[in-house]
Amino acid sequence: MPDQPVRYHRAAMALHWLLAALLAFQFALGLRLESIAVLSDRFNAYQLHKSVGIMILLFSLVRLALRYIVPRPPAADGGAKGLAARLTHGLFYAVMIGGPLTGWAVVSTAKIKLPTVLFGIVPWPHLPLSAALLEPAELAHTILAWLLPALIALHLAGVAWHWRLKDGVAQRMVPATVAPFGAVLGGLTLLALAAVLGTVLTAPNWWRGISAPPAAAPSVAAGADQPVPIDTATPEPQATEPEPTPEPTSSETAAALSSDWQMQPGSRLGFSTSYAGTAINGSFGNWRADIHFDPANPGQARISAAIMLASARSGDAERDETLKGPSFFNAANQPTARFVASGFQRAGKDRYTAAGSLTLNGVSRPLRLTFTLVITGDKARASGTANLSRLAYGIGRDEWEATDQIPDAVGVSFTINAVRK
Structure with a gap:
């Protein structure tokens, strides 16, 4: 043409x-x-x-x-x-x-x-x-x-x-x-x-509002006593960070009789794991714990905690949605995890263990907590850790069952600030 x-x-x-x-x-x-x-x-x-x-x-x-x-x-x-x-x-x-x-x-x-x-x-x-x-x-x-x-x-x-x-x-x-x-x-x-x-090329972080880089997390294997910071159900918990609790005197410790305790803002519950070698901190923004404890009679202590699984946060919006889904927490069908324990055992000065049961994703298994507990008058502060197997609770199904990317062991850490009721 x-x-x-x-x-x-x-x-x-x-x-x-x-x-x-x-x-x-x-x-x-x-x-x-x-x-x-x-x-x-x-x-x-x-x-x-x-x-x-x-x-x-x-x-x-x-x-x-x-x-x-x-x-x-x-x-x-x-x-x-x-x-x-x-x-x-x-x-x-x-x-x-x-x-x-x-x-x-x-x-x-x-x-x-x-x-x-x-x-x-x-x-x-x-x-x-x-x-x-x-x-x-x-x-x-x-x-x-x-x-x-x-x-x-x-x-x-x-x-x-x-x-x-x-x-x-x-x-x-x-x-x-x-x-x-x-x-x-x-x-x-x-x-x-x-x-x-x-x-x-390292891709630029243009998706910061969608995926925040995960913060450094304590090693699960280390079993460190440091809690993973989280938000509580109380609005703006970061603005109500509790003041350090002073070491109790012997008279104050002796004065703490059998009593019920009420959890306070600043209490924290978290989990730590990793993905492809990168540490991940997780946390729950909505949970509660009912506690009955007398330091003079720890064998009669009782604790009951309820965790709203849909409140899981890990610093990554897409990962959080995945955690709530059927392959992980299955929050739509099993919205609440529960831990119940009766009787504490002394493990040293201000240190205790509690053998209880964790019900997660419809599965109940024994879980032992190790924690410190300091009581000052009408105030108490407990911090502790535990390790659990995610696969034992069916957490991580299908392609997530392999442990080469996500380890089976998950670290749990908590801090509870409480006042006598």
Whole structure:
């Protein structure tokens, strides 16, 4: 056709090279997602991967529209070579459009549905798909991803062929002002830099409002007596941090007779674990404990605690939703965990043990607490720890049962401030 241009439209050129860089970056980033050790960095990398994928999808649709709206150069070859060229270009569009779509389907059908927020700004919805499509979507996404480097190799081979023929086809995707050698060198450099960036980049924390990096947590194995700070059900508990309790005198300790105690603001309950080697602090914002204790007769002590599992917090909004879900706390069906113990045993000065029973996720098992207890007049302060097996309570089902990422042992720590009723 006489009105067909020699070169592609500048908008098509810009989209071609932008998509080339994004695809190289996306492929390199995707290869290392699962190897990122720090959980918060991995979450950010996945969010970046999803954000770039949607960008590729939208730009590819625009590029496809331009292909039919803006005049383009005529086909370079006919016959078998022309068919191979058209097939390669068609497969490129399949990768550029199908890759993001299958990735979107994987995110939408995953058992744990993490939200997608494009570059930390634009919320992106899930597709209304059946969970049965998860595995087919994962397979299709993997096939399309590995098809990309093969297509790039074929495309570069075609460019080299036309470069050898000196027929001008290799220069149709660059402005006329750019020298042929500079165009080839610049294109290869762009692809290499994008791939290197995808390999080494630590994704920026644009999703701070969604995923806060977990704070350092005490080791479960260490059994440290330091409590994990948490909020209580009382509003603004951080503003009512209790003053340090002074050491009791012997007369004050002796004066503490059999009594019921009422938990006060500033009491804390938490748990500690790790994921992929990264320590995680957890806490419960809504819990209560009823206590009956006489230091002169610890064998008659009683404690009953109720923990609202939906109040779990770990510094990561998506992880908190996962913890509440059926694979972990199952808070919708088993909203409350309960610990009950009768009779304390002395284990030293101001130190006690309590053998009780923890009911969690519909499972009741023995649990022993070790704690310190100091009473000053009508005030008491107890701090302690315990270790438990999450798998014994069915916490972490399906793919979360493996202990290579999340250990079976979970540390529990608490501080209770109380006053005599």
